[in-house]
Amino acid sequence: MTDTSQHPILATHSGKFHADEVFAYAVLRLALGLHEPGVDHALLRTRSPGLIEAATIVWDVGSRYEADANRFDHHQRGAPTRPDGTPFSSAGLVWQVYGARAVAALLPPDVAQQFAPRIAADIDHGLVRRIDEIDNGVAVDGRDSLNLATLIGEFNPTWDDPASDGPTAGDAAFMEASRLAETVLRRRVDTMRSRLAAEATVMAAHRSAEDPRLLVLDRGMPWKNVVHTHELPVLLTVSPASNGNWMLDTVPPEPGSFAQKLPLPEAWAGLQADDLIKITGVPDAVFVHLRRFVGAAGSRDGALAMARLALADVAAPANRLAAYWQARHSS
Secondary structure, eight states, X not given: OOOOTTSOEEXXXXXXXXXXXXXXXXXXHHHHTOOOBTTTBEEEEOOOHHHHHHOSXXXXXXXXXXXXXXXEOOSSTTOOBOTTSOBOOHHHHHHHHHHHHHHHHTSOHHHHHHHHXXXXXXXXXXXXXXXXXXHHTOOTTSSOTTOHHHHHHTTSOOTTOGGGSSTTTTHHHHHHHHHHHHHHHHHHHHHHHHHHHHHHHHHHHHHTOSSTTEEEOSSOOOOHHHHHHTXXXXXXXXXXXXXXXXXXXXXXXXXXXXXXSSOOOGGGTTOXXXXXXXXXOOTTEEEEOTTSSEEEESSHHHHHHHHHHHHHTOOHHHHHHHHHHHHHHHO
């Protein structure tokens, strides 16, 4: 039989639960390396002052905010707010202390050291802040645009469910909801990790490029936001596709635009296979879209050859810009 006498006691209020205390519990479990209540910690849902006082960590109940003592309530007068005045929920308060540790727990150690603080800050700015706003009724548009709060709320037992009565009412549903919150957090962290990894890869590829107008990537990954965010002078990108071809992509002038800074040559528009091979001289040219925003070749060298042909007709100002970047690169 497991001895639970030395396990930490995590306490929040009983009764109907909301997104903030459910999300906070998922964060605490990840940050502290906890798994299941009754195995390595106790989860106590109560409003008893004596039980709350004796708990190791308390959130969303107890009328007390004192981070050093692991007390994270936000219902009392004088409860803390964000610098812009937005009130914290228990999710936001717990995140300030345990968020970065929770993120780090979801990443390999070397990746955590590099990315965990930035990911934690971004999640706080978006997901956690939104939970704060919804829980406190200060959301600007009045709606739950994330739908997370609504989804978590629907885990509560219905009024006519026998599980809605008694001293442990809703405890099992709370655990179900916390697993959803943990899944959302895991996916958000991994998505952001992958974006940051792509950013680092794109920036490294651009720094090592022979021509700053041409970005060559050895794996498919999101690159457009990196190009726009860092204002890189990229006009074309070459990268592999899942079908074995190598793609030649143009760069839109701004995020979301369907235009291109440099469309592929007009003479290539809509051509495929032999017709495209004949006009380009690239033996494995595959196609160019009629709208000239994307093309493909059967190999990396083929896609690079098409890219260089397309760049050869760039106007003189762009050529001067390329010369400037080449000079910077070689210095």
